[in-house]
Amino acid sequence: MLEQRRVLVAIGGGIAAYKVCEIISSIFQSGCQVRVILSEKAQDFITPLTVATLSRHQAYTDELFWRADNLRPLHIELGEWAEIMLIAPLTANTLAKLTYGLADNLLTNTVLASRCPVLLAPAMNTEMWEQHSVKRNWQQLQEDTRYHSLEPACGLLACDRVGTGRMAEPRAIVAALSSLLYTSGKRDLVGKGVLITAGGTQEYLDPVRYIGNPSTGKMGAALVQAAYHRGAEVTLVHAPIDTEALVSLPNLVTRSIVTADEMLQAVLEEFKKADWILMAAAVADVRPAQYHHTKLSKSQLPEHLALEPVVDILKILGSHKHPHQCLVGFAAQTGDIVTPAREKLHHKQLDVILANPVDQIQAGFASDKNQGVLLDRQGRERVIPSCSKLELAHRLLDFVKEYLAFLK
Numbered sequence: 001m002l003e004q005r006r007v008l009v010a011i012g013g014g015i016a017a018y019k020v021c022e023i024i025s026s027i028f029q030s031g032c033q034v035r036v037i038l039s040e041k042a043q044d045f046i047t048p049l050t051v052a053t054l055s056r057h058q059a060y061t062d063e064l065f066w067r068a069d070n071l072r073p074l075h076i077e078l079g080e081w082a083e084i085m086l087i088a089p090l091t092a093n094t095l096a097k098l099t100y101g102l103a104d105n106l107l108t109n110t111v112l113a114s115r116c117p118v119l120l121a122p123a124m125n126t127e128m129w130e131q132h133s134v135k136r137n138w139q140q141l142q143e144d145t146r147y148h149s150l151e152p153a154c155g156l157l158a159c160d161r162v163g164t165g166r167m168a169e170p171r172a173i174v175a176a177l178s179s180l181l182y183t184s185g186k187r188d189l190v191g192k193g194v195l196i197t198a199g200g201t202q203e204y205l206d207p208v209r210y211i212g213n214p215s216t217g218k219m220g221a222a223l224v225q226a227a228y229h230r231g232a233e234v235t236l237v238h239a240p241i242d243t244e245a246l247v248s249l250p251n252l253v254t255r256s257i258v259t260a261d262e263m264l265q266a267v268l269e270e271f272k273k274a275d276w277i278l279m280a281a282a283v284a285d286v287r288p289a290q291y292h293h294t295k296l297s298k299s300q301l302p303e304h305l306a307l308e309p310v311v312d313i314l315k316i317l318g319s320h321k322h323p324h325q326c327l328v329g330f331a332a333q334t335g336d337i338v339t340p341a342r343e344k345l346h347h348k349q350l351d352v353i354l355a356n357p358v359d360q361i362q363a364g365f366a367s368d369k370n371q372g373v374l375l376d377r378q379g380r381e382r383v384i385p386s387c388s389k390l391e392l393a394h395r396l397l398d399f400v401k402e403y404l405a406f407l408k
């Protein structure tokens with residue numbers, strides 16, 4: 001998804017500039033070609049040498065821009081070269097210039113001299129972010145389809161205050177860039193309600209012991225990012241997982257649960273307004289037959305643990321599904337992955353299922369990569385070789401779209 005893609009990073013004058021070094025390094029290591037513009041003030045925080053070393057290419061500054069010996073104007077060269085542009089940290093000053101189409105430096109001239117999608121990651125003090133003028137400018141840019149944005153998060157700021165204004169986390173920015181490169185900035189899921197489940201449920205025996213599984217929720221989180229970046233209205237029902245990469249997605253509805261019963265409850269409440277339901281959670285199959293409200297001592301632990309079955313959420317959804325809804329399941333398998341996955345597809349009345357070989361290195365639980373075979377009710381099969389979970393998420397969304405288009 002990122003191999004040889006051309007990413008132009010423009011760094012603004014703010015302390016979060018140091019975090020952009022991590023972004024440059026990460027996307028370079030993923031195979032992208034990276035060029036970097038440093039605004040004059042950005043150079044007070046990080047140097048041209050830093051970004052040149054990380055991107056393996058000279059850094060572009062205003063000093064180079066205004067030189068008489070440029071063969072072609074630098075803003076035109078860079079603007080034509082870029083497939084995508086990231087502006088991070090976006091300062092209040094640059095935000096205002098973008099809003100009014102002003103161009104007084106290399107960064108702003110390059111924006112005006114190009115057509116590629118632009119990803120904005122603002123960072124500033126809370127008072128600045130909450131100023132009416134800043135809010136109005138930000139709102140105005142949201143209406144321009146060229147701009148894609150990651151809202152600043154709440155946290156400790158360089159001014160020692162805790163408030164909204166921290167730049168989105170580098171990995172959230174890299175994910176948004178990757179999605180934009182995949183879709184070329186198209187928001188093809190606008191108006192779609194997508195309900196996603198993620199993580200492994202935990203079925204407690206007593207307050208400190210539970211039956212669980214190794215799911216980390218990374219595949220579910222990747223599906224959230226992919227669907228969100230494509231414009232869907234996303235609701236996430238998740239077991240205990242790391243949601244840090246999702247905090248900069250405004251309007252994402254999240255519901256945190258622990259047990260399969262709680263997941264069933266939350267999913268049934270959200271089900272009606274969903275067009276697509278992607279059931280990536282690793283839901284328990286059984287739970288302890290009895291829950292003890294106080295901690296059992298070692299000597300009180302039963303020699304044999306009595307278990308009872310947990311309701312199959314997906315099967316219930318399959319029998320309640322409306323014709324406009326599309327139900328997607330995940331089958332974590334070892335050995336032959338396709339035969340049992342196809343059985344689950346029919347047995348649970350699903351539209352699509354991803355057969356996932358969890359016994360392969362770099363696939364399944366906790367890995368950043370995944371692979372598998374997508375199957376649909378029409379008998380189509382698509383093998384997805386090992387790739388990032390985000391890319392797999394996009395390919396799954398494409399497969400669902402094709403399946404639905406075929407049904408029409």
Ligand code: CTP
Pocket residue numbers: 260279280281282283284285310311312313314315328329330331332333344
């Ligand atoms: N699933 C569910 N409720 C459960 C168990 C599973 O909704 N109690 C869903 C999962 O979220 C997944 C799909 O069913 O999308 C398949 O899960 P998997 O564990 O592979 O299959 P099971 O149906 O549990 O069958 P088995 O464990 O026997 O392979």
